Amino acid sequence: MDQRISFVTLAVADLDASRSFYVDGLGWEPALLVPGEVLMISAGERLVFSLWARPHFEAEVGPIASGPGVAPFTLSHNVRTEAEVDEVLALARSAGADPVQAAQRREWGGWTGYFADPDGYRWEIATNPGPIGRQVLP
Numbered sequence: 001m002d003q004r005i006s007f008v009t010l011a012v013a014d015l016d017a018s019r020s021f022y023v024d025g026l027g028w029e030p031a032l033l034v035p036g037e038v039l040m041i042s043a044g045e046r047l048v049f050s051l052w053a054r055p056h057f058e059a060e061v062g063p064i065a066s067g068p069g070v071a072p073f074t075l076s077h078n079v080r081t082e083a084e085v086d087e088v089l090a091l092a093r094s095a096g097a098d099p100v101q102a103a104q105r106r107e108w109g110g111w112t113g114y115f116a117d118p119d120g121y122r123w124e125i126a127t128n129p130g131p132i133g134r135q136v137l138p
Helices: 015-025 052-063 082-094 131-135
Strands: 005-014 030-034 040-045 047-053 077-080 102-107 113-115 123-126
Touching: 015 040, 015 047, 015 082, 015 123, 047 052, 047 131, 052 131, 082 102, 082 113, 113 131
Parallel strands: 005 047, 077 123
Antiparallel strands: 030 040, 040 047, 102 113, 113 123
């Protein structure tokens, strides 16, 4: 098996709200939109970010577990500078992200903050000074 990820798919409660947030608010370009069902966005070389309406997700994948708290994973968007981290967090806030955690210096040397999309999925916006951080930049 090749060492790569092709799709990241999130089940969303309201596809229109997610489209509004990612496309209208953050300025991302849809690659495919099937109203009421799925929105797919090219998110990198050979990577698709897919937002799937919960009923369609459950019909294919199975029942969604739910409960209080934050989903036990994050999506990350790395940038080159601390100023870019702050700019992306401000853009997310203006797009309606809630909550938004202001960036701060992390013990490992990075500058990172978080925002939540309409379904509460957490996005980390980061600049990472190490080799692994440079590896993920375009």
